[in-house]
Amino acid sequence: MQDVxxxxxxxxxxxxxxxxxxxxxxxxxxxxxxEAEKIGFQRNDIAAGLRRSGQAMRTIGVMLGDLxxxxxxxxxxxxxxxAAAHDFLVxxxxxxxxxxxxxxxxxxxxxxxxxxxxxxxxxxxxxxxAAQTRFGSALxxxxxxxxxxxxxxxxxTNTASSREGVEHLLSLGHRRIGYLGHPAAGHGVPxxxxxxxxxxxxxxxxxxxxxxxxxxxxxxxxxAATTELLESDEPPTALFSDNNRLTIGVLQSRAxxxxxxAVVGFDSFELAEQFGVTVIDSDPFGVGQAGAELLFERxxxxxxxxxxxxxxxxxxxxxxxxxxxxx
Numbered sequence: 001m002q003d004v005x006x007x008x009x010x011x012x013x014x015x016x017x018x019x020x021x022x023x024x025x026x027x028x029x030x031x032x033x034x035e036a037e038k039i040g041f042q043r044n045d046i047a048a049g050l051r052r053s054g055q056a057m058r059t060i061g062v063m064l065g066d067l068x069x070x071x072x073x074x075x076x077x078x079x080x081x082x083a084a085a086h087d088f089l090v091x092x093x094x095x096x097x098x099x100x101x102x103x104x105x106x107x108x109x110x111x112x113x114x115x116x117x118x119x120x121x122x123x124x125x126x127x128x129x130a131a132q133t134r135f136g137s138a139l140x141x142x143x144x145x146x147x148x149x150x151x152x153x154x155x156x157t158n159t160a161s162s163r164e165g166v167e168h169l170l171s172l173g174h175r176r177i178g179y180l181g182h183p184a185a186g187h188g189v190p191x192x193x194x195x196x197x198x199x200x201x202x203x204x205x206x207x208x209x210x211x212x213x214x215x216x217x218x219x220x221x222x223x224a225a226t227t228e229l230l231e232s233d234e235p236p237t238a239l240f241s242d243n244n245r246l247t248i249g250v251l252q253s254r255a256x257x258x259x260x261x262a263v264v265g266f267d268s269f270e271l272a273e274q275f276g277v278t279v280i281d282s283d284p285f286g287v288g289q290a291g292a293e294l295l296f297e298r299x300x301x302x303x304x305x306x307x308x309x310x311x312x313x314x315x316x317x318x319x320x321x322x323x324x325x326x327x
Contacts, residue, residue: 007035021087060138060295061109062092063102063119070244070269071284072120075142078288079118086296088115097217099123116295118142121187126151138298142291143282144187145308152294154309156282158188158266161313162195162242165264165280168315169238170203172262178211178229178236180222180250182243192242192266211236222249230255238262244269244279251275266313273318282313 001019005012008031018024018032062079064072076092083090091114095102102122106129109117116138119126126146129139145153169177179196182189193214200207210232213225222241226249229235238261241247247265250256265272268281290309298304 004036008032059089061114061117065122066097067094075284075288078285079292082292095122140291140295154290158191159195161280162192163199166199174238176236178239180241180246181214219249222246223252226250226253227255241265
């Protein structure tokens with residue numbers, strides 16, 4: 001920094017303000033930035049953070065549930081777009097669907113003094129973060145709203161949109177609608193089940209446990225469950241899947257390839273339209289954007305009451321008419 005100051009003819013303090021976005025005359029800032037580029041100066045945020053005792057870095061941490069899920073890359077892009085506009089760096093970690101990995105990663109983020117944290121949760125117990133929110137830390141949960149944390153959150157219309165998806169199948173004449181679900185942890189899973197159950201109840205159709213498979217994690221498990229259901233004595237005529245990985249698993253089932261039936265899946269995925277699969281698009285890019293916006297609002301106003309934003313998940317009908325019941 002002294003080299004940059006000497007070359008630009010200013011003080012080290014002025015260089016520091018210019019590089020950190022402080023109040024400096026614009027012509028002076030541009031001269032400093034030009035000299036810094038010539039010299040090859042690289043700001044050391046860790047060292048700067050140590051000097052600014054008690055201050056965080058210009059980074060935010062993002063805790064993702066499982067990067068194998070097609071939901072998360074667009075969500076992360078939405079966060080990056082907002083963070084870049086604020087000149088913040090995004091650091092991300094993958095829980096791989098494991099709450100223990102998730103907790104270790106979150107604690108590592110906090111130990112490295114990120115300015116804020118966005119979490120798409122895998123686990124259900126985040127009580128260890130309650131103190132962080134009480135003391136004004138910027139913490140946002142996306143696609144979930146864990147109880148007891150007092151954190152900001154972005155949620156999706158899980159119940160209402162799942163019900164709409166099942167009602168679409170009912171409108172096609174289906175009465176035996178099977179259910180494929182991932183493990184009942186987190187915020188969205190039980191609410192999507194509620195939407196399925198509410199739609200059937202409103203139509204006067206009792207839930208048939210023989211065509212329900214829950215606790216599925218991977219495409220392979222979903223494909224096996226689909227094959228089991230479709231090769232049973234009384235197979236479903238349609239399927240509702242509560243997760244895009246499970247919907248992809250349906251398409252990988254050989255039994256489905258031999259006898260395709262109507263499918264509605266929560267969360268979109270690539271080629272859904274080409275495969276004629278109706279999806280409930282939960283807009284992960286929009287969820288990521290909203291989560292990042294809440295985070296930077298919290299950084300600006302740490303004492304505000306917790307806020308919650310809802311992103312509507314929209315039904316996108318792609319099903320081929322041949323999937324209608326009775327055909």
